[in-house]
Amino acid sequence: MTAAARPAPMPGTTPKPSLRQRTSRGSALADRAATVVLWGTGAFVLLLLGSIIVHFALAAAGVLSLSFLLDDPSGSSLGGIMPVLWNSIYMLVLTMLIAVPVGILGGIYMSEYARENAVTGAIRFAEESISSVPSIVVGLFGLILFVDNAHWGFTALAGALALTFFNLPLMTRLAEQALRSVPQEERSASLALGATKWQTIRHVVLPLAIPGLITGVILTAGRVFGEAAVLLFTAGVGTPPHYDFTNFDLSSPVSPWSPFRPATTLSVYIYKLNSEGLGAFKNQIVDGSAAVLIAMVLIFNLGARFVGRLLTRRMTAA
Amino acid sequence: MAQMTTTYEKVSLRAKRRWQDRIDIPQVVVFMAAASMIAIVALLLLFIFWQGIQLFVKDGQSIGTIFDSTWNPLADTPEYGILPFILGTLVVTVGALAISTPLSVGLALFLSEVAPNWAKSIVQPALEIFVGIPSVVWGWLGITVLVPWLSDTFPKKIALTLPIVGQVFSMPGFLTGFSWLAGSLVLSIMVLPTITSVSYDAFRAVPQELRTGSLALGTTRWQTIRHLLIPAALSGVLTAVVLGMTRAAGEALAVQMVIGNSPTLPAAITQPVTTLTSQITLDMGNTVFGEPWQDALWTMSLVLLIISVTSVVLVRVINKRRLGA
Known part of the structure; x- marks a missing residue:
C-alpha cells in the first residue's frame, strides 16, 4: 500500500505515523538484503558448477582424444585409459545386474506388501543404516568377507558385490517411490476385474512405474560409476594388463570378461595415480580421466x- | 405320496487349497529381497565389530588406547593411540559444517521461498550434478586448485592485533596448503547437496496457510522466513545437518588427498591433520592381515561405524520429536 492511497489527515491534526510506517523502513531493508543474499547462494552454486566444468574442459583440452580413450596406459608417454574405462563400465554392468533386480523386488515389497510392523521398521532401519555407513567401511566389509575369508583375492565380483551392498538401499528406495506413485485406482480396477495381487503388480503396477524405475536405475548407475572408496580394497588398485578381448575364458585371470580378476576402475585409477605421484604425464592423465568422469556424470543425469x-509422455499419452 | 428328496453333496465354497496356493511365492521372493538389507547390515556390524575389537582382545592393548594421542606403529614398542584421527575427523567435519550449513540452508530457502520456477529449474539439476561428481574428482580439484591457492595466498603467519587488546590470535601460515581448512572446504561443497535437499524438503513441508497467515499480518518475506519458517522447520534442518555430518565424517578419498595426513593432534586450520578415513585408506594396503597395526585400523573403522549408527538413531529421535509434537 502506498502513502498516496491513505485517507488524507483531518485538518488541524498532525498525522500519527502508523506502526507499519515506523517499522517498515528497517524491515524492508532487511527483506531486500535477505533476498539479495538468497539469490546469491543460487548464483554461487551455478557459478561453481560452471567454473568446475570450464576448468576441466580447459585442463583436458590437450589430453582428450580418441587414442586417450582407446590406448593402454604407458609408462613413457601419455598413453590411454582404455582398460580402466573398460573396467568402470564392466563393474557398472556387473553391479547393476545384481542390484537392479534385487532393488526392484525389494521396492515391490516395501510399496505393495509391507505393513506397518516391526519387520518393516527393521528393514527401514537397515536401509537408513547402510546409506549412512561410510563407503570406506563398506569396502572394508567387502575386504574381510570376500577377499580374506572367501579367499577370492581382489576381484571384480568382490567389488561388484560390495558396490551392491552400498547402493541397494538407494535402488530399493527409488523403486519404492516409483511404485508408490502409481495411482491406487489402477490397482483397485485390476483387483476388481479378478486379477490376483501378483497379476496386478506384474501387469498393471510395474508397467506404469517404468519411467520412475528407469530414472532410479540411471541415478544409481551414476553413483556406482564414480565410486572409488568401496573398490579400493575389493577390486584392487593395480594397473591393468593389456586386455585381450578375444579371450572369453571366464576362469582366466587375464580375460577382460572374467569377474574373477582384479578390476581397477577409472576413479580408483585417479586415486592411485595421485597417491603414487609418479610419471611425467600424471597431471594430464588425471585431468583427462576426471573430465571423462564428469562427462559421464552429466550424461547419466x-x-x-x-x-x-x-x-512418462509415452505412457500417459497411450 | 413319495416325497421328492434330493441330497446335496456338501461342497465348501472355498476350493481345497494346495500348499502352493497357501504360500504366496511372489510375496516370499520380494520379502527376501527387501530383508536382504537386514542381513547385510547384521553381517557388516558383526564383522567390523569382531575385527575392531581384535586390538584389545588379541593384541592386548587396553581400551584406553583409543584416547591415547601417540600414533607410532613402527616404533620398537609400537603405540596405537587413535585420538589424533578421532579429533581430526571431528574438527574437519565441524569446519565443513560451519561453512556449509549457512550456505546450504540459504540455498534451500532460496529454492523453496524465493526462486521463480525458471531459476529452480536451473539450480536443482545443478545440485544433482554436484551429487554425482565423484569423490576423487573433488580431491583432485582440491589438490590442483585449492591447495596451491591457499599456500600462495596465505604463506605467512596470520595474526589479528587490535589496538588496545593486543594480539587476539595468531597462527602459522599455510606451509604447503595441505591442511585442515582445505579438507573442510572440499567437504563443505561435497555435503552441500545433502544439507540443501533435506532442508528444502523441511521448508516445503511447512503448510502454505502459515505463510499466507503471516504475510497477511503485514510481515515481510524475510520476517516470515526468520520467525516462522526456520522455527517450524528446525527439526528438519537439524536432520539435514546430522546427515551432512555423517557424510562428511565418512568421506575418505577427497579428504585424504588434501588434508596432509599428519598423525598429530589438530593445531590450527592452516596445518595438516589426519582423519580416521584417510589413515585407513593410506595404511590398509601397507599392512598385513592380523598384525596389530592393521587391527588398529579395524578399530578405527569400528569407531566410524559407531559414529554413523549413532547419527541414524539421532535422526530418528529428532524426527520422532517432530512427529510427536
Whole structure:
C-alpha cells in the first residue's frame, strides 16, 4: 500500500505515523538484503558448477582424444585409459545386474506388501543404516568377507558385490517411490476385474512405474560409476594388463570378461595415480580421466531426465 | 405320496487349497529381497565389530588406547593411540559444517521461498550434478586448485592485533596448503547437496496457510522466513545437518588427498591433520592381515561405524520429536 492511497489527515491534526510506517523502513531493508543474499547462494552454486566444468574442459583440452580413450596406459608417454574405462563400465554392468533386480523386488515389497510392523521398521532401519555407513567401511566389509575369508583375492565380483551392498538401499528406495506413485485406482480396477495381487503388480503396477524405475536405475548407475572408496580394497588398485578381448575364458585371470580378476576402475585409477605421484604425464592423465568422469556424470543425469520424461509422455499419452 | 428328496453333496465354497496356493511365492521372493538389507547390515556390524575389537582382545592393548594421542606403529614398542584421527575427523567435519550449513540452508530457502520456477529449474539439476561428481574428482580439484591457492595466498603467519587488546590470535601460515581448512572446504561443497535437499524438503513441508497467515499480518518475506519458517522447520534442518555430518565424517578419498595426513593432534586450520578415513585408506594396503597395526585400523573403522549408527538413531529421535509434537 502506498502513502498516496491513505485517507488524507483531518485538518488541524498532525498525522500519527502508523506502526507499519515506523517499522517498515528497517524491515524492508532487511527483506531486500535477505533476498539479495538468497539469490546469491543460487548464483554461487551455478557459478561453481560452471567454473568446475570450464576448468576441466580447459585442463583436458590437450589430453582428450580418441587414442586417450582407446590406448593402454604407458609408462613413457601419455598413453590411454582404455582398460580402466573398460573396467568402470564392466563393474557398472556387473553391479547393476545384481542390484537392479534385487532393488526392484525389494521396492515391490516395501510399496505393495509391507505393513506397518516391526519387520518393516527393521528393514527401514537397515536401509537408513547402510546409506549412512561410510563407503570406506563398506569396502572394508567387502575386504574381510570376500577377499580374506572367501579367499577370492581382489576381484571384480568382490567389488561388484560390495558396490551392491552400498547402493541397494538407494535402488530399493527409488523403486519404492516409483511404485508408490502409481495411482491406487489402477490397482483397485485390476483387483476388481479378478486379477490376483501378483497379476496386478506384474501387469498393471510395474508397467506404469517404468519411467520412475528407469530414472532410479540411471541415478544409481551414476553413483556406482564414480565410486572409488568401496573398490579400493575389493577390486584392487593395480594397473591393468593389456586386455585381450578375444579371450572369453571366464576362469582366466587375464580375460577382460572374467569377474574373477582384479578390476581397477577409472576413479580408483585417479586415486592411485595421485597417491603414487609418479610419471611425467600424471597431471594430464588425471585431468583427462576426471573430465571423462564428469562427462559421464552429466550424461547419466541428463539421460535420467530425458528418458524419464520421454517414457512418462509415452505412457500417459497411450 | 413319495416325497421328492434330493441330497446335496456338501461342497465348501472355498476350493481345497494346495500348499502352493497357501504360500504366496511372489510375496516370499520380494520379502527376501527387501530383508536382504537386514542381513547385510547384521553381517557388516558383526564383522567390523569382531575385527575392531581384535586390538584389545588379541593384541592386548587396553581400551584406553583409543584416547591415547601417540600414533607410532613402527616404533620398537609400537603405540596405537587413535585420538589424533578421532579429533581430526571431528574438527574437519565441524569446519565443513560451519561453512556449509549457512550456505546450504540459504540455498534451500532460496529454492523453496524465493526462486521463480525458471531459476529452480536451473539450480536443482545443478545440485544433482554436484551429487554425482565423484569423490576423487573433488580431491583432485582440491589438490590442483585449492591447495596451491591457499599456500600462495596465505604463506605467512596470520595474526589479528587490535589496538588496545593486543594480539587476539595468531597462527602459522599455510606451509604447503595441505591442511585442515582445505579438507573442510572440499567437504563443505561435497555435503552441500545433502544439507540443501533435506532442508528444502523441511521448508516445503511447512503448510502454505502459515505463510499466507503471516504475510497477511503485514510481515515481510524475510520476517516470515526468520520467525516462522526456520522455527517450524528446525527439526528438519537439524536432520539435514546430522546427515551432512555423517557424510562428511565418512568421506575418505577427497579428504585424504588434501588434508596432509599428519598423525598429530589438530593445531590450527592452516596445518595438516589426519582423519580416521584417510589413515585407513593410506595404511590398509601397507599392512598385513592380523598384525596389530592393521587391527588398529579395524578399530578405527569400528569407531566410524559407531559414529554413523549413532547419527541414524539421532535422526530418528529428532524426527520422532517432530512427529510427536
